[in-house]
Amino acid sequence: MITGTWPLIRLALRRDRIRLPIWLVLLVLIPSVTPPSFAALFPTDAARASYAAGLAANPALVSIQGPIYGTDLGALSAARVLTISAVLVALLSVLTVIRHTRAEEEAGRRELLGATVVGRHAGLAAALTIVVGCDVLVAAGVTAGFVGAGLPFAGSVAAGLALASAGVVFAAVAAVAAQLTESPRAATGIGLAALGATYVLRAAGDTGSAPWLSWVSPLGWPALVRPFTGERWWVLALAVAVAVALGAVAFALSARRDLAAGVLPARLGPAAASPALGGPLALAWRLQRGGLLGWTAGFVLAGAAFGGVAQGIEALLESSPDTIELLRQLAGGGDLVDVFLAAEFGILGLLASAFAITATLRLRSEETDGRAEVVLSTAVGRVRWASSHLLVALLGPTLALLGAGVAAGLVRGVAVGDVAGQVPRLVGGALAQVPAVWVLAGLALALFGVLPQWVVGAWGVLVTFLLFGQFGRLLQLPQWVLNLSPFTHLPRTLDGGDIAVAPLLWLLVVAAALVTVGLVGFRRRDAG
Amino acid sequence: MTVAESPIAVSGLTKSYGPTRALDGLDLEVSAGEVHGFLGPNGSGKSTTIRVLLGLLRADGGHTRLLGGDPWRDATTLHRRLAYVPGDVTLWPNLTGGEVIDMLGRMRGGLDRARRAALLERFDLDPRKKGRTYSKGNRQKVALVAALASDVELLLLDEPTSGLDPLMEEVFRSCVAEERRRGRTVLLSSHVLAEVEALCDRVSIIRDGRTVESGSLTDLRHLTRTSITAELASPPAGLDALPGVHDLAVEGSRVRCEVDAEALDGLLRRFTDHGVRSLVCRPPTLEQLFLRHYAQAEPEPAFR
Ligand SMILES: Nc1ncnc2c1ncn2[C@@H]1O[C@H](COP(=O)(O)OP(=O)(O)OP(=O)(O)O)[C@@H](O)[C@H]1O
Ligand SMILES: [Mg+2]
Numbered sequence: 001m002i003t004g005t006w007p008l009i010r011l012a013l014r015r016d017r018i019r020l021p022i023w024l025v026l027l028v029l030i031p032s033v034t035p036p037s038f039a040a041l042f043p044t045d046a047a048r049a050s051y052a053a054g055l056a057a058n059p060a061l062v063s064i065q066g067p068i069y070g071t072d073l074g075a076l077s078a079a080r081v082l083t084i085s086a087v088l089v090a091l092l093s094v095l096t097v098i099r100h101t102r103a104e105e106e107a108g109r110r111e112l113l114g115a116t117v118v119g120r121h122a123g124l125a126a127a128l129t130i131v132v133g134c135d136v137l138v139a140a141g142v143t144a145g146f147v148g149a150g151l152p153f154a155g156s157v158a159a160g161l162a163l164a165s166a167g168v169v170f171a172a173v174a175a176v177a178a179q180l181t182e183s184p185r186a187a188t189g190i191g192l193a194a195l196g197a198t199y200v201l202r203a204a205g206d207t208g209s210a211p212w213l214s215w216v217s218p219l220g221w222p223a224l225v226r227p228f229t230g231e232r233w234w235v236l237a238l239a240v241a242v243a244v245a246l247g248a249v250a251f252a253l254s255a256r257r258d259l260a261a262g263v264l265p266a267r268l269g270p271a272a273a274s275p276a277l278g279g280p281l282a283l284a285w286r287l288q289r290g291g292l293l294g295w296t297a298g299f300v301l302a303g304a305a306f307g308g309v310a311q312g313i314e315a316l317l318e319s320s321p322d323t324i325e326l327l328r329q330l331a332g333g334g335d336l337v338d339v340f341l342a343a344e345f346g347i348l349g350l351l352a353s354a355f356a357i358t359a360t361l362r363l364r365s366e367e368t369d370g371r372a373e374v375v376l377s378t379a380v381g382r383v384r385w386a387s388s389h390l391l392v393a394l395l396g397p398t399l400a401l402l403g404a405g406v407a408a409g410l411v412r413g414v415a416v417g418d419v420a421g422q423v424p425r426l427v428g429g430a431l432a433q434v435p436a437v438w439v440l441a442g443l444a445l446a447l448f449g450v451l452p453q454w455v456v457g458a459w460g461v462l463v464t465f466l467l468f469g470q471f472g473r474l475l476q477l478p479q480w481v482l483n484l485s486p487f488t489h490l491p492r493t494l495d496g497g498d499i500a501v502a503p504l505l506w507l508l509v510v511a512a513a514l515v516t517v518g519l520v521g522f523r524r525r526d527a528g
Numbered sequence: 529m530t531v532a533e534s535p536i537a538v539s540g541l542t543k544s545y546g547p548t549r550a551l552d553g554l555d556l557e558v559s560a561g562e563v564h565g566f567l568g569p570n571g572s573g574k575s576t577t578i579r580v581l582l583g584l585l586r587a588d589g590g591h592t593r594l595l596g597g598d599p600w601r602d603a604t605t606l607h608r609r610l611a612y613v614p615g616d617v618t619l620w621p622n623l624t625g626g627e628v629i630d631m632l633g634r635m636r637g638g639l640d641r642a643r644r645a646a647l648l649e650r651f652d653l654d655p656r657k658k659g660r661t662y663s664k665g666n667r668q669k670v671a672l673v674a675a676l677a678s679d680v681e682l683l684l685l686d687e688p689t690s691g692l693d694p695l696m697e698e699v700f701r702s703c704v705a706e707e708r709r710r711g712r713t714v715l716l717s718s719h720v721l722a723e724v725e726a727l728c729d730r731v732s733i734i735r736d737g738r739t740v741e742s743g744s745l746t747d748l749r750h751l752t753r754t755s756i757t758a759e760l761a762s763p764p765a766g767l768d769a770l771p772g773v774h775d776l777a778v779e780g781s782r783v784r785c786e787v788d789a790e791a792l793d794g795l796l797r798r799f800t801d802h803g804v805r806s807l808v809c810r811p812p813t814l815e816q817l818f819l820r821h822y823a824q825a826e827p828e829p830a831f832r
Binding site for chain 1: 579582583584585586603604605607608610611612614616617618619620621622623624626627628629630631632634635636637654655656657658660671684
């Protein structure tokens with residue numbers, strides 16, 4: 001059943017010979033640079049202790065990064081990187097497993113190999129082996145990086161394994177998702193939804209009054225291993241057990257279905273198109289509405305969760321006047337709950353950009369899969385076709401952010417008895433992210449139009465901006481570097497900063513320029 | 529329709545993909561109302577030519593006219609008047625075949641409902657299935673029905689029958705024959721010689737991005753040799769001295785050879801001098817014709 005796994009592994013490694021090394025370097029580098037930077041930033045015990053106290057008291061940061069358990073360099077570094085790196089490791093797992101299982105099947109390549117001596121589980125086994133191998137490399141690299149920075153050995157091993165365990169669990173989640181649906185897109189959607197849901201769960205668990213929420217979330221586990229602060233090794237065993245169980249489910253499902261079919265059966269559809277399906281915009285809507293609804297639903301849930309958690313923060317703060325004082329200093333005078341919500345909306349802005357890039361790059365996959373050719377051979381012009389998906393990429397994330405703002409505003413408004421006041425304020429805070437999101441959509445379109453082979457560069461740029469936002473200050477990057485990121489220029493409508501109109505307009509101008517470059521470039525180049 | 533110029537007029541067309549020269553001075557002329565066969569070995573540039581005609585690719589050089597317009601500049605207006613079937617049809621996984629047919633028809637600017645229904649019937653296609661569940665042949669049929677049911681004057685078909693079973697191939701042929709009767713122009717790229725023979729008025733053969741032969745099938749036949757097997761009354765002599773006779777094999781009074789069309793007359797006269805017991809005369813098959821043009825090295829010198 002798994003004969004032929006080894007050749008498939010070699011084939012997949014060859015296909016990924018650039019992609020995987022880049023991921024691995026990033027995944028090892030991000031955690032490894034952290035302890036030295038912290039050592040430079042907080043050279044004394046006192047400095048570290050006050051940073052740790054500030055972090056522990058700041059629910060906004062805890063909800064994003066995870067909890068902090070100690071005041072030494074190891075504890076600080078673990079708190080800073082574990083949860084966020086775990087998300088990235090999990091992301092790599094989901095994308096890689098789907099890429100080498102369901103996506104291969106849909107493309108028909110697996111069939112080609114299936115005719116040779118390849119067992120029916122070989123594809124799944126190969127994908128899982130590769131991902132587990134990557135996770136082991138990440139664990140080894142991070143351990144080496146931490147030990148090299150002078151951190152204790154046991155804690156370093158625990159941190160490395162904690163990251164790897166998140167990768168293994170999500171590889172198994174993706175393996176199950178790949179069996180359920182026929183389309184790789186839907187399978188990736190299921191995997192990413194699981195990632196988002198577990199992230200929000202642990203955010204709520206880490207900050208709120210229900211710590212058990214972090215225990216049911218695999219993304220909460222890396223922090224719960226508590227590297228450097230009395231390691232709980234058995235949490236790793238928990239992760240492995242869950243991964244093995246999910247993996248067994250995946251193999252069982254794989255044994256019961258046909259190649260290229262899903263466990264969820266395909267149904268017959270309409271014999272004729274509805275009158276609306278007559279142009280490229282209708283087609284783009286039809287192709288992207290599922291993704292749009294999924295993203296919007298996720299954003300609404302996240303917004304509601306943030307609005308609800310904000311309530312808990314207030315209660316927490318009331319019981320501790322010292323913390324309030326500390327946070328006031330950190331926040332620079334703004335309302336604390338608003339500081340928290342602004343940080344959360346910042347994360348949603350990054351996620352919305354990911355949605356915008358996905359939606360824009362649909363153009364490229366339509367082109368390389370040969371479906372654009374047929375549409376462009378009709379009376380539909382190139383600009384009209386490209387604009388159709390671009391419109392989804394601009395309006396979809398806007399709608400998702402709007403949903404998050406409305407949900408946060410409603411939940412928060414009901415709690416403080418001021419729905420009419422909170423909804424517009426928080427909607428404004430969420431929509432403030434839109435210009436930066438549009439810049440990234442524009443960037444993806446410009447790459448599509450001018451350098452179509454390099455469209456993945458849009459993801460590289462987004463990850464770079466994410467790192468600027470999360471680690472820029474820590475690495476003491478100069479301001480002009482941080483200024484490259486559109487997110488640096490967003491108006492701080494919630495947490496008290498000045499609302500300047502000029503940067504907003506500039507972002508819109510940049511987005512429009514990028515879109516123009518993309519459309520003009522696409523009109524002039526070969527298609528197909 | 530006033531025919532000022534041919535629906536397709538291409539001369540000296542060049543197109544490179546980076547270092548690969550896909551088209552190298554290609555000529556192609558398709559007259560109104562004809563079914564034109566477009567042949568050539570794998571990788572010779574057929575699909576590339578069709579993509580240039582569709583304005584998907586930009587020509588590097590040469591002169592290209594399509595339906596009286598410029599295929600790159602006037603793409604959208606020209607596309608209202610043509611329909612295209614790619615060689616490798618990929619459909620949207622979550623759209624049904626019926627939806628794709630209707631959508632493409634509307635994007636082209638019109639679809640004949642009655643013809644759509646008739647074609648679905650004839651091709652035995654279930655329009656309710658989702659794109660990802662169709663077999664290769666059925667995906668091909670979706671694209672064919674969408675193209676054939678559209679109100680257009682020109683059909684660009686790139687290996688439209690790859691993947692169709694013999695029964696469906698037959699349906700396809702009768703459909704194209706109908707199209708011709710309705711006065712539509714068809715450019716048909718194909719590797720199926722029987723199909724070309726049955727359907728095409730004229731053919732163009734290309735190799736390495738260049739046109740090597742163009743004309744009606746009769747014209748092309750004329751350019752090749754007839755194979756002859758004869759049983760004579762007495763052993764002949766001096767046949768190898770005749771011009772235009774090739775691959776001669778004489779065993780006693782039995783003769784086998786290939787002969788150029790213009791040398792046929794002289795050879796038969798020589799046969800009757802010896803007395804003919806039996807004579808089998810095979811016209812050149814299309815296979816031989818094409819193999820000669822497809823073969824990489826020119827076969828001529830080896831035979832002379
Ligand atoms: N996108 C591309 N990039 C690089 N080279 C290409 C590309 N498309 C085609 N070619 C090359 O251009 C040449 C012509 O290809 P084309 O697809 O036009 O051939 P074809 O006559 O349609 O062949 P077939 O009968 O196999 O369909 C080939 O050498 C091919 O390798
Ligand atoms: Mg071809």
